[in-house]
Amino acid sequence: GPAQRSRVFFTQTLPWHPETARIELWRGEVKVAERPVSAHWPTAEILGPPGGSFWPAGGEFPVDWIANDPDGGPLWYNLAYSKDDGVTWEMLATDLTESHAMVKGSQIPGSSTALFRVYSTDGVLTAAATSGRISVEPKAPMVYIGRPEKGRVFPPGVPVGFNGTAMEW
Numbered sequence: 001g002p003a004q005r006s007r008v009f010f011t012q013t014l015p016w017h018p019e020t021a022r023i024e025l026w027r028g029e030v031k032v033a034e035r036p037v038s039a040h041w042p043t044a045e046i047l048g049p050p051g052g053s054f055w056p057a058g059g060e061f062p063v064d065w066i067a068n069d070p071d072g073g074p075l076w077y078n079l080a081y082s083k084d085d086g087v088t089w090e091m092l093a094t095d096l097t098e099s100h101a102m103v104k105g106s107q108i109p110g111s112s113t114a115l116f117r118v119y120s121t122d123g124v125l126t127a128a129a130t131s132g133r134i135s136v137e138p139k140a141p142m143v144y145i146g147r148p149e150k151g152r153v154f155p156p157g158v159p160v161g162f163n164g165t166a167m168e169w
Contacts, residue, residue, distance in 0.1 A: 051132020
């Protein structure tokens with residue numbers, strides 16, 4: 001039969017040296033992958049939403065940015081959201097090729113100190129830009145009841161166990 005292939009995911013953090021010209025991945029004596037490192041860092045700047053904006057819970061809103069690779073190569077973008085003034089970040093979209101994304105107000109947590117951050121990468125070198133602070137309308141908590149299961153019937157007087165979760169938006 002056909003050989004079984006296995007996929008292995010890994011992350012490796014290395015100290016950056018400014019003279020790095022190429023990154024290579026070796027397996028024993030065999031080079032299995034390489035990525036050239038461009039001479040210049042990309043740039044990024046968020047154009048909108050402007051600081052001070054208010055997003056209601058309903059609706060879809062644009063996040064726009066400009067980015068440049070001085071070496072002329074292609075760029076990819078990741079878009080993140082912070083509900084707590086940049087203390088924590090949630091990735092909203094990855095591997096974007098356009099410098100624009102539409103974000104639904106209903107799909108991000110409410111906050112009076114919300115920020116967006118775009119990461120612009122040429123595959124190795126990455127720039128980041130952070131928006132001005134905006135407000136996003138709070139939403140009712142999302143509630144899920146796990147037990148009892150929907151439609152289950154219990155006789156009178158029998159104890160019923162409940163469990164569930166609620167996530168504040």
